[in-house]
Amino acid sequence: DAGVTQSPTHLIKTRGQQVTLRCSPKSGHDTVSWYQQALGQGPQFIFQYYEEEERQRGNFPDRFSGHQFPNYSSELNVNALLLGDSALYLCASSLALRTNYGYTFGSGTRLTVV
Amino acid sequence: DQQVKQNSPSLSVQEGRISILNCDYTNSMFDYFLWYKKYPAEGPTFLISISSIKDKNEDGRFTVFLNKSAKHLSLHIVPSQPGDSAVYFCAASGANNLFFGTGTRLTVIP
Numbered sequence: 001d002a003g004v005t006q007s008p009t010h011l012i013k014t015r016g017q018q019v020t021l022r023c024s025p026k027s028g029h030d031t032v033s034w035y036q037q038a039l040g041q042g043p044q045f046i047f048q049y050y051e052e053e054e055r056q057r058g059n060f061p062d063r064f065s066g067h068q069f070p071n072y073s074s075e076l077n078v079n080a081l082l083l084g085d086s087a088l089y090l091c092a093s094s095l096a097l098r099t100n101y102g103y104t105f106g107s108g109t110r111l112t113v114v
Numbered sequence: 115d116q117q118v119k120q121n122s123p124s125l126s127v128q129e130g131r132i133s134i135l136n137c138d139y140t141n142s143m144f145d146y147f148l149w150y151k152k153y154p155a156e157g158p159t160f161l162i163s164i165s166s167i168k169d170k171n172e173d174g175r176f177t178v179f180l181n182k183s184a185k186h187l188s189l190h191i192v193p194s195q196p197g198d199s200a201v202y203f204c205a206a207s208g209a210n211n212l213f214f215g216t217g218t219r220l221t222v223i224p
Binding site: 004033035040041042043044045048056058090092103104105106107108 | 118120150155156157158159160203209211212213214215216217
């Protein structure tokens, strides 16, 4: 049973460019949340998707957008990249917005903006 | 505004001894608290959780204690093993979202 799959694992982009990160949730999960983990920090919530809609959003600018597809997979898009966007981006899946049993996380995408 | 805080960035413990990792939170509306373990180049993995209506939950070598009046929780690992060396994140569940602390790096010395 595959867990959460994220692609790509590493990415280098130039300031001002746009990037798309992808996530396939664990089998049976229907909710996808995206987190940004800067160096030395804990994961920070970006947004959450359920039933193909953004249900919640953290304190991130509109440059960060996402999408969820009918098969529950999800994309995170970041426009006009800044150096400060360099971080590990984690995708987490869960069932029906429930968090008390914990999320299942992917290994993340390491984004470097130069 | 950091709602979940882990004030110790690192902890070193001898193999076989007890490891105690601490976490403080500010929001009394959190209903579940969780601990995650993270190895380098991997995503966080769920370790143990506790409901806000309980004060203790035990799973093998891992026990989580919750003190609601102090808004404090701790993770005890007994006995500590070298394979426990990792970064441990405390997280709190509220509004269908998880809020994470900054992590504590545990090193278990053989």
